[in-house]
Amino acid sequence: MAINDLSKDLAPIASITMADVVEVKLREYLKKKSFLPGDALPKELELAEALGVSRNVLREALSRLRMLGMIETKKKRGMVLARPDILGTFERVLDPLIIDKETLQDIFELRLVLEMGLADLIYIRKTDKDIAELESIAKKEVNLDNSFRIKNEIAFHGKLYEMSGNDTLKRFQIMLLPIFDYVVTLEKKPTRGKINHMDLVQILKTGSKADFKKGMEAHLKPHFDRLK
Amino acid sequence: MAINDLSKDLAPIASITMADVVEVKLREYLKKKSFLPGDALPKELELAEALGVSRNVLREALSRLRMLGMIETKKKRGMVLARPDILGTFERVLDPLIIDKETLQDIFELRLVLEMGLADLIYIRKTDKDIAELESIAKKEVNLDNSFRIKNEIAFHGKLYEMSGNDTLKRFQIMLLPIFDYVVTLEKKPTRGKINHMDLVQILKTGSKADFKKGMEAHLKPHFDRLK
DNA sequence: TAAGCCCTTATGTAGGACATATCAAATGTG
DNA sequence: CACATTTGATATGTCCTACATAAGGGCTTA
Known part of the structure; x- marks a missing residue:
C-alpha cells in the first residue's frame, strides 16, 4: 500500500513533545516582551502554571535555553535573560x-x-x-x-x-x-x-x-x- | 577588597548543574562508543542509574541533545542516535x-x-x-x-x-x-x-x-x- | 550606622505514579 | 498453514510531591 509506505517514511521523524512547544513559546515570550539581558524572568512555577504544564516539562525547555546561553539562573535570584554565545552553540x-x-x-x-x-x-x-x-x-x-x-x-x-x-x-x-x-x-x-x-x-x-x-x-x- | 570584587565579577556567571555534567558525559559516551546514526541507545532508567542521577536530571540533558537533533526518541523503541542539523541549531x-x-x-x-x-x-x-x-x-x-x-x-x-x-x-x-x-x-x-x-x-x-x-x-x- | 544572624524563597534534585504509544508475542479465523 | 486481530509488556512523556541548598532581605545588636 502506498499509504503504508508513506507512513513508514514519515513517521520516524520523531514526535513533538510538550518541551518542544514550551521551548518555542518561551522564545516567543522573550522576544515579544523584548527583555534585555539582565532582566529578571518570572519564576518557574509561574511560567509552568501560565503555560499549563508541569514544572518538569518547563524545566526541560528552560534547560535548552540555558544550554544556548539565552538565560542564566541563580538560586534565589531567579532567571535572567543573557546573551547567547552564538558560536559556542x-x-x-x-x-x-x-x-x-x-x-x-x-x-x-x-x-x-x-x-x-x-x-x-x-x-x-x-x-x-x-x-x-x-x-x-x-x-x-x-x-x-x-x-x-x-x-x-x-x-x-x-x-x-x-x-x-x-x-x-x-x-x-x-x-x-x-x-x-x-x-x-x-x-x-x-x-x-x-x-x-x-x-x-x-x-x-x-x-x-x-x-x-x-x-x-x-x-x-x-x-x-x-x-x- | 580586591578579592571581593573578583568574586563579584566571576561568580554570577552561573553555577554548573548536574544536567550540565550529564550532558557532557553523554556526549563523551556517544563519541567513545562511536555510535552510528540509527543505533539504539540504552534506556533512560539505565542511563540515569549508570550516571547516578535522577531520571529528571537525565531527561533535562537528553532534552538538550534532542533539541540539537543528536538523538531521536520514540515511545517504545527507545532512543537512537541521529544526525544533527548543524545549521538548525x-x-x-x-x-x-x-x-x-x-x-x-x-x-x-x-x-x-x-x-x-x-x-x-x-x-x-x-x-x-x-x-x-x-x-x-x-x-x-x-x-x-x-x-x-x-x-x-x-x-x-x-x-x-x-x-x-x-x-x-x-x-x-x-x-x-x-x-x-x-x-x-x-x-x-x-x-x-x-x-x-x-x-x-x-x-x-x-x-x-x-x-x-x-x-x-x-x-x-x-x-x-x-x-x- | 554597620556587622552578623535568621527567615524566606526560588532553584536543583530525587523519586514515585500513571498515560500513551508501540513492538512483539499470543490468539483466533479462513 | 497463513494471515489478521488482540493482548500484554515496555520505554518514553507527563505530572506531582518532597526536600536540599543557596542567596536575598530584613531584623537584631553592638
Whole structure:
C-alpha cells in the first residue's frame, strides 16, 4: 500500500513533545516582551502554571535555553535573560564523525570561500606587526616533518583570519578546523599550490590587494581543482 | 577588597548543574562508543542509574541533545542516535535583538567575506539557466519602490549563493539575512556601488572569473569603505 | 550606622505514579 | 498453514510531591 509506505517514511521523524512547544513559546515570550539581558524572568512555577504544564516539562525547555546561553539562573535570584554565545552553540554539533559526507564537503568549501574572501578585510586592517608574525610562522615551516607541518599550516592560515580583525570570523575558523583537517586527511597526497606561504607573506609586504587575491587563488588552486 | 570584587565579577556567571555534567558525559559516551546514526541507545532508567542521577536530571540533558537533533526518541523503541542539523541549531540563537553590537558587526563582515569569496565556486558550477534566472531577477528591480527593492536585493544575492552549488552555504546565507538587514537598515543612506546587478550579470555571461571578482568588489565597495 | 544572624524563597534534585504509544508475542479465523 | 486481530509488556512523556541548598532581605545588636 502506498499509504503504508508513506507512513513508514514519515513517521520516524520523531514526535513533538510538550518541551518542544514550551521551548518555542518561551522564545516567543522573550522576544515579544523584548527583555534585555539582565532582566529578571518570572519564576518557574509561574511560567509552568501560565503555560499549563508541569514544572518538569518547563524545566526541560528552560534547560535548552540555558544550554544556548539565552538565560542564566541563580538560586534565589531567579532567571535572567543573557546573551547567547552564538558560536559556542554551533560548536556543540560540529563533530566530523557525526556530520554526513555532503555537509562535510559543503563546510570544506565554505572554508575555501572564506579564505578567498578574506583579502579585503586583511588589507583594511593588517599591521606590520601582523605581517612580521606571519613571516615568522612561514619561516619555521621550511624544515619540519609532516605532522608539525600541518600544525604550522594551521597556524599560518589562523593568523590570516586573525589579521581580518574579526573575532567571530577567527573563532569560526578555529571551529571549522577539525572538519577541514578531516577532509584534507582523506585526500591522498598533500596538495601544494604554486604559491607558498612565504610568497604570500612577500605579497602582503609589498604587493597590492589584487596581487594578494591572485596569490591566494594560486595557493588554494589544488583544492578548487578537486571540486566539480 | 580586591578579592571581593573578583568574586563579584566571576561568580554570577552561573553555577554548573548536574544536567550540565550529564550532558557532557553523554556526549563523551556517544563519541567513545562511536555510535552510528540509527543505533539504539540504552534506556533512560539505565542511563540515569549508570550516571547516578535522577531520571529528571537525565531527561533535562537528553532534552538538550534532542533539541540539537543528536538523538531521536520514540515511545517504545527507545532512543537512537541521529544526525544533527548543524545549521538548525545555529539558527536558534541568531536573533539580531539578542546579539551584541560587536558580534553583529562581525557577522555583517562575515557575509561580505563570503560574497567576495563566492566567485570561485560560482565559476566552477554556474549554468546558463542560473544566469538566466539571475538576469530576470536583476531586470525586475529597475522600477521597484524601496521596500520591494530590498526584497529583490535579497533575491539577487541569494541566487548567487545558490549558484555556488553549496546547500549549506545557501542555508547559511538565509540564516544571516536578518542580521544583514538589521545592520543595513542602521545605515543612513542606501549604499550603491558603481557596479550594479545587471553589470554583474553581464560579467557572468561573457567575462572571466577575475572580471567577476573585480565587479563584486566594486559592487560591495560602499560597504567595505565603511569599515575601519 | 554597620556587622552578623535568621527567615524566606526560588532553584536543583530525587523519586514515585500513571498515560500513551508501540513492538512483539499470543490468539483466533479462513 | 497463513494471515489478521488482540493482548500484554515496555520505554518514553507527563505530572506531582518532597526536600536540599543557596542567596536575598530584613531584623537584631553592638
